[in-house]
Amino acid sequence: MILKYVWDPFVRIFHWSLVVAFAVAFYTHASEWDRLIHIRAGYVAGALILARIVWGLMRTGYASFDSFPLNPLWAVKHLYRVMQGQAKHYIGHNPTGALVIYAMLATGLIAVISGWLVFNEGWLIDEPALLQSLHHYSTWGWLALVVIHVSGVLVESILHRDNLIWAMITGCKRVCKINERRPQEIKDNF
Amino acid sequence: MKKLNFALLALLSLTALSASADVANAVKLEKKYATFAKNANPEYAGPSAVDGKFFFNRKIKLANGKEAACASCHTANPADQGKHMVTGKPIKPLSPMVNHKRFSDVEKVEEQFTEHCNDIIGSDCTAAEKANYIAYLLTEKTPSTKQ
Numbered sequence: 001m002i003l004k005y006v007w008d009p010f011v012r013i014f015h016w017s018l019v020v021a022f023a024v025a026f027y028t029h030a031s032e033w034d035r036l037i038h039i040r041a042g043y044v045a046g047a048l049i050l051a052r053i054v055w056g057l058m059r060t061g062y063a064s065f066d067s068f069p070l071n072p073l074w075a076v077k078h079l080y081r082v083m084q085g086q087a088k089h090y091i092g093h094n095p096t097g098a099l100v101i102y103a104m105l106a107t108g109l110i111a112v113i114s115g116w117l118v119f120n121e122g123w124l125i126d127e128p129a130l131l132q133s134l135h136h137y138s139t140w141g142w143l144a145l146v147v148i149h150v151s152g153v154l155v156e157s158i159l160h161r162d163n164l165i166w167a168m169i170t171g172c173k174r175v176c177k178i179n180e181r182r183p184q185e186i187k188d189n190f
Numbered sequence: 191m192k193k194l195n196f197a198l199l200a201l202l203s204l205t206a207l208s209a210s211a212d213v214a215n216a217v218k219l220e221k222k223y224a225t226f227a228k229n230a231n232p233e234y235a236g237p238s239a240v241d242g243k244f245f246f247n248r249k250i251k252l253a254n255g256k257e258a259a260c261a262s263c264h265t266a267n268p269a270d271q272g273k274h275m276v277t278g279k280p281i282k283p284l285s286p287m288v289n290h291k292r293f294s295d296v297e298k299v300e301e302q303f304t305e306h307c308n309d310i311i312g313s314d315c316t317a318a319e320k321a322n323y324i325a326y327l328l329t330e331k332t333p334s335t336k337q
Contacts, residue, residue, distance in 0.1 A: 030305045032263070033256055035276050119279070128282075129291070 004091055004175040007168055011063045014052050015168055018108075021045040026143070039119055046112035049105055062092035068101065075099035082159070089160060091175060097152050104145045111138040213328070216286035216293035220324040226317035234318050242326025245319055252312050260310060260323075269330040285330040293324060 007015075025041035028034035056065040074095035081087040082096070093101060114135040121128050157164045160174075167173045220237050227234045247266060251257040263281055264272040269288045272281035283289040293299055307315040315323070 030308070032274070032276060032306065032309050035274070039277070119277075121279070121282075129295075 002175045003172045005171055006062045006091055006173045007171040008060060008063055009171070010055055010060070011052075012168055012171055014048055014055070018045060018048045018052075021048060022108075022142070022146070026139075029139070039115075042112050042115045045108060046116070049108045049112065053105065068093035068095070068098035070098060070102045071095060072099055082155070087159070089175075091173060094156070097149075097156070100145060100149050100152060104142065104149060107138055107142045107145055111135065111142050114138055212290045212294075213286045215296075216324055216328060219293055219296065219299060220321055220328065223317045223321035223324065227321050230317060237321040237325035239322070239326040239329045242322035242324070243329075245323060246326055250311050258310055260306075267330060267334050268327055269333045271333075283333065285327045286324075287328060287331040288333060293327070 021041045021044040025038050025045060028038040028041065055063055058064065059066075061067065075098065076096075078087060078095040087094070090097075114131050117123070117125055118128070118131045118135050121131075125131060153164045156162075162174045164173070224234070224237050228236075246260045246264075246268070249257055249259040249262070258275065260268075262275045264270075264284045268284040271283055273279070274281055282291075284292055286292040286294075303320055304314050307313065307319075
């Protein structure tokens with residue numbers, strides 16, 4: 001068994017902080033009593049996402065956006081190969097997972113920005129009804145993406161006989177087959 | 191540029207649509223809730239603005255110690271601009287007579303009632319309470335002079 005260090009401390013702290021911020025914001029969304037907690041959780045989530053984007057633009061190994069390019073076609077192909085049982089083993093994000101990650105980052109940003117504008121009603125864009133709908137659908141969409149993300153994690157954990165949730169805590173993934181490829185070599189599969 | 195024009199046009203027509211929704215929807219909603227209230231309780235005499243006003247101003251203490259009335263945020267005159275008691279943010283007037291965007295979208299009204307009633311009384315309001323509430327708000331037409 002070979003352990004491969006994949007997720008750096010920033011990524012792990014970011015990941016679980018975002019989980020907490022999102023959970024708090026979700027739990028407090030309906031009550032006016034909790035409005036300030038909801039707002040603060042939202043701002044924390046927004047700051048975390050921005051920090052993650054900056055981190056992704058830097059040379060940060062498996063955390064770098066270069067290591068998991070956004071390509072919907074690859075994402076569909078990879079999913080098809082998973083269902084055929086012929087999927088390649090990726091150490092970082094696989095192409096399907098990458099698509100969900102980018103969708104979550106984008107939806108998360110829209111959710112936070114729309115929430116920010118709803119809270120400061122009348123400022124910048126004076127369309128309360130439109131902004132409320134945007135906030136409503138982007139946050140529920142975000143939750144749907146979280147469900148897809150977790151499903152993907154569970155599927156890959158079973159397929160690779162690895163505990164990917166534990167990997168996001170320790171940073172280490174178990175790499176069974178050493179067909180290790182450097183980030184840019186992902187392209188060779190497609 | 192053309193795309194932007196279309197987007198602006200779409201946004202504009204959306205605004206026009208919401209502006210056309212006026213107080214008629216509030217009256218319809220009041221009737222709808224009154225029908226539900228009568229179904230639940232045949233002795234319900236119909237929407238009462240007096241009961242609605244009492245409900246609006248009554249401070250209610252929840253089991254968790256939190257205490258508020260509708261008026262805590264919307265002020266004693268719902269034709270006035272309100273102020274959120276937790277965040278301090280301004281709230282547009284609640285009365286549909288002053289703010290035509292209020293009580294225009296049924297789904298939104300239902301959602302707001304459910305969430306706000308949970309905040310204030312600890313459960314959803316009854317159909318009778320909702321009918322009385324809208325009946326009262328329809329009587330508040332004049333903002334206070336100080337504003």
